[in-house]
Amino acid sequence: MKKGKAVVVFSGGQDSTTCLFWAIEKFEEVIAVSFNYNQKHILELECAKNICKKHNIEHHILDLSLLNQLAPNSLTRADIEVDKDAPKSGPPNTFVDGRNLLFLSFAAVFAKQSGVKHIITGVSQSDFSGYPDCRDAFIKSLNVTLNLAMDYEFVIHTPLMWIDKEETWKLAYDLGVLDIIKNETLTCYNGIIGDGCGDCPACKLRKRGYVEFKKKNQ
């Protein structure tokens, strides 16, 4: 039985789109929230818009351009190149400091204003690629912090926390949205929709998972 309302932090990528359809299965009412932080590939927001429009999902885009002022990096600044391979130590140069912290905090303020307690995010510790704000301990600590900050009972859900890309494809398949995820989402750092450039770290990770998933599910 579906219960209550949920806000999904939604980028239009593979992970958050899978979470969006997961939420639609679980909750009576789902609102998608995206953030505009002057990402280099504004196409990401277009994907997000199109998916919500097509599937009749309420969608809000919030302006977080301040984030870009504070944490310049290769995803938001055209003059820094994306690393082709992961660095030997530390987070990759695609990291925006505090991104998930701020996305989830704004999503929570928005959710409370809308009378919503459930917040869904597609972060995954399995695939965390050196991003500290994708770890389970961070999300749980943030959940407590948000509840204390606003005296409210938020529940943050992380359906992908302990599964890898292969299992994320399997989840999309089980939810009956494999084709939507494969063809309509944008994960590629070089801004190419669907299968992407095939060459950047995000494309490699996505493709490797899909190949594994297909091997086992033919």
Added chain:
Amino acid sequence: MKKGKAVVVFSGGQDSTTCLFWAIEKFEEVIAVSFNYNQKHILELECAKNICKKHNIEHHILDLSLLNQLAPNSLTRADIEVDKDAPKSGPPNTFVDGRNLLFLSFAAVFAKQSGVKHIITGVSQSDFSGYPDCRDAFIKSLNVTLNLAMDYEFVIHTPLMWIDKEETWKLAYDLGVLDIIKNETLTCYNGIIGDGCGDCPACKLRKRGYVEFKKKNQ
């Protein structure tokens, strides 16, 4: 001995200005950070600017107008009147949901970019007036969350956490800045600098503390 650098969340009010001078006593280098969230009394930011200019303190004003879009209330919306007295239950209608959460989160992103670990905020549980994000448990939880989010060792300092308005005046006196705090800061909800309108909850609290302080320190 003064040690390290600190960022102070600075509104130009009594509490954060006292904290600013406290920080100048404790740290080698101090940067003040203010937020523009379309507060009704933009004079607050002018006070903040003037104090920093006069005392030669590095000052940054960050744009947080998104906060106003999300949490309309009587401090930011001209069409809602400020409560004259505290409500019987729940926070007063001057509360912006998530305000300190977002101020401190942005201050932390800013601090890390500047190589700063120490963050100072003037929140006080003694005077917390029903604001959940002024409580000690919230600040400590947020400190852990920020450290996990950015894999960094922030230390949040709250010099006013356990002292009341009378003791805050005493602290200003001990720091040698009593006159600056009395004449140059803005606490009044009706936007009147120094002693204020004398009638709003913030003025009443400020005045009561000052009278008590003077009684004991003449």
